[in-house]
Amino acid sequence: MAPVSPAADEVAIEVHGLGKSYQLYEKPVHRMLQSLVGHRHRFYREFWALREVGFQVRRGETVGIVGRNGAGKSTLLQMIAGTLKPTEGTVAVRGRVAALLELGSGFNPEFTGRQNVYLNASILGLSRAEIDARIGDILAYADIGEFVDQPVRNYSTGMVMRLAFAVIVHVDADVLIIDEALAVGDAFFMQKCMRYLREFCKRGTMLFVSHDGGAVTSLCDRAVWLEHGKVQRAGDARTVMESYLQAALIERQGIVGGRAPKAPSPTSNSARRVDARQELIDRSILRNDIHVFPFNPSEEGFGEYRARVTHVQLCKPDGQPVSIAVAGECVDLEIEMCAQAYMHSVIVGFYVKDKFGQLLFGDNTALTTEEGFSVRADQRFRARFRFDMPRLCPGEYFIAIGVAEGSQEQHVIQQWLHEALRFSAVGGAIASGLVGIPMLDVRLELTLHDQ
């Protein structure tokens, strides 16, 4: 996957022509018959879980592996981690590898947590003295209390995960191989794991299986998208994730949500709920200005193009275009389109995403459009979303727009623009997290003691 061949010592992982096949038997008896007749007759069907996969990962790179269920992600990582033997091809990994791929693998259920730490850490290459020196930190990190001296078979899934992760954190691995699906347990521990992984990425090499595009774009330099056991696309994480998302949108319903039979009145429930501190914030250095860049008409995006987006803008509710929106202010996102052919059941949607491609929020017209909203060729039409601009941390943001035709179950994307509008948020946003929402009431007060 690297564009230029790096020097050998710069390569941490090298996978070449990798493949794994399984023999699938329709009935258990076929397996027995196979063992009796040897190669003279085939009672099985050969199934390649992975085939002809090749790429390199440089030292210090973080690579995300994405793909739908059954695409071969775990198979690939298990072969790289050395826990599964390839049917063909080679894997070379330089440095100490620690993997978290299968919950509890490498743990003996009859051993206590403490004994398993010794077992696991020694498999990963630590000496007895090194483990003695680190056991306190490992157990403190896992934070499973008195369970450390209980057999692991009595542990909850979350406890096994905590212990396994705590070991990984303390073995000075050069290469980490992690299946994000294993980040089970409570939200606090997950956050702790993610913080560690983010820190690790800055110095180590990591392969990271994820079902969450946001995590890949924010954590990874590069991504490999697997489809039916083969590399569908590999390269820069954001580009790969965009194509992956694109394919998922085309295949699934994408922006199409549930459809209501009749549009509700636009005036119902329209009372604005404004942040209680809005005026105060706007008069202070905490004011959060969002610069809105003009619509980029040159982006083609993808789709069947029975409709094209001709203009996208952010306006004030009176229709005045906005070039600087203030967070908390009510704005309209207006999307102008032109049908290229007759379209039945039109739905328009948008996503706001950050520069890593993480989706922050989005919506579509499905619930407020009468069923069968149709347009004829050359007809111009418009979608409008009125919302309060959320508080955004300083940085770059994009609005993706989609126009689709069809039903919830079956639909076709007509045009999808990844970056129809660009925002740049400046100012001391008080929001923490991805977006800040209006705080309707914020207070700190003394409470009365019990009488």
Ligand SMILES: Nc1ncnc2c1ncn2[C@@H]1O[C@H](COP(=O)(O)OP(=O)(O)OP(=O)(O)O)[C@@H](O)[C@H]1O
């Ligand atoms: N031991 C096995 N015997 C037969 N088929 C297997 C075996 N292990 C995996 N497979 C098949 O290989 C394919 C790839 O599986 P793998 O677990 O690598 O996919 P994955 O991308 O990790 O999926 P998921 O996202 O669901 O975890 C699947 O079709 C799976 O059913």
